[in-house]
Amino acid sequence: SELLARFACGISTVLQTTLGSRLPLVQIPSFEYLVPAMVLSSHLSLGASTDRNGTVVASVCPAPHCAIAGSRTISLREVSGAVLVSGLVQLVLGVSGVCGWAAQRCGPMVLAPSLSIIGLSAYKEAAFFCSTNWGVALLLMLLAVAFSQHLGSCRLPFCAWPQARGSSAEPSVPTLRTFSVLLPFSGVCIVCAILSHLHVPWESVDQAQLSWANSTFHAPWLRIPYAGELGWPLLTARALAVGIAMAIGCSMNSVGCYVLCGRLLRAPRLPSHACNRGLCMEGLGSLLAGLLGTPGGTAASIANACATGLTQAGSRISVQASALACVVLGMSPRLAGLLTHIPLAVHGGVLCITYAVAVGTGISYFQYADIDSGRNIFIVGFTMFMALLVPRWLGAAPAHLATGWVPLDLLFLSLLMVPVFLTGFLSFFMENTVSG
Secondary structure: OHHHHHHHHHHHHHHHHHOOOOOOOOEEOOHHHHHHHHHHHHHHOEEEEEOOOOOEEEEEOOOHHHHOOOHHHHHHHHHHHHHHHHHHHHHHHHHHOHHHHHHHOOOHHHHHHHHHHHHHOOHHHHHHHHOOOHHHHHHHHHHHHHHHHHOOOOOEOOOOOEOOOOOOEOOOEOHHHHOOOHHHHHHHHHHHHHHHHOOOOOOOHHHHHHHHHOOOOOOOOOOOOOOOOOOOOOOOHHHHHHHHHHHHHHHHHHHHHHHHHHHHOOOOOOOHHHHHHHHHHHHHHHHHHHHHOOOOOOEEOHHHHHHHHHHOOOOHHHHHHHHHHHHHHHHOHHHHHHHHHOOHHHHHHHHHHHHHHHHHHHHHHHHHOOOOOHHHHHHHHHHHHHHHHHHHHHHHOHHHOOOOOHHHHHHHHHHHOOHHHHHHHHHHHHHHHOOO
């Protein structure tokens, strides 16, 4: 499924950069797809039990039928059905113009908390990845900060790029800032490879075993993906509900990513028709991902947008080259197996650097609002606090949300466990209803 997802993301990235928003954004399966997919999968593996007070609570199903052969395949097919539904809903939102209409009515009091929460929502994953080896993660962060901030204006005389055809080349360019993400990433990976070759223990045994277990030394060099390879998507009422939640959450995340990318590149705000086109292309990418049987659709990458802000290298050609690489890796299990050897601590360090930029960009929007106003202070504080509180509570006690109809429960649970939805909805509602 990872190969199929990578292939779908490559195709979606090409569509996005040529026919969609035309921003230099890579398409990936975002966290807004992961949370509803986990909600649906966990519901399929959970049964209901009743305590002494008669309250229905969720518990692990102990019956033999809960672990029958093929149950995992059915669960994956139902999640793929939800991804297919999300693609259709995103197409409707883009064609109808709802996305562009809402984006044009999002002021700084909506963008500031929403972008800040988008950045803060990844702290758990970043902490988990970094915990495998904090030394490796801190080394990457230190190098990235040094190259992008302390040495950002440092120009190397032997690096000169021509500005245009027929014009003379610049004396030098800020090479360290341009490669402030790639150089630390490559350097730390090389250091980890050397340590592993010298049998120096630097990673926990469990994570090392996981990396080698995921390797594909005996996988074929070429495998063409096709629709229905892992089974056709299964459309049920639960998949429909979760798919709608996926579409809403990912659409809000993508609109925020469009604003974030334009802000970091100092470009004019994206017009409504470009937002609509971008969402349509994401919908087509999610449709392709669902037909291929992947458990996640495609959405604009926040990490990629933030890395663009760090490097100030917003080139559609480079993004299209990465899309081509994704397509090739999606068709070659042997080459894609090399990606499994990237240490988790490296991923954690990259998340810490990139998502911190999203938090800072959100905070920068406060300069366009009267932050001394009691109304604005309350809206920002309330929306961000609830966006962190509600997912925490529902994650610990999902059975407390029970309407009596399972698809409706899954819809509410999938939406309320996505922080960006809570922040965007509450801030948009309060900004347009609270006088002041």
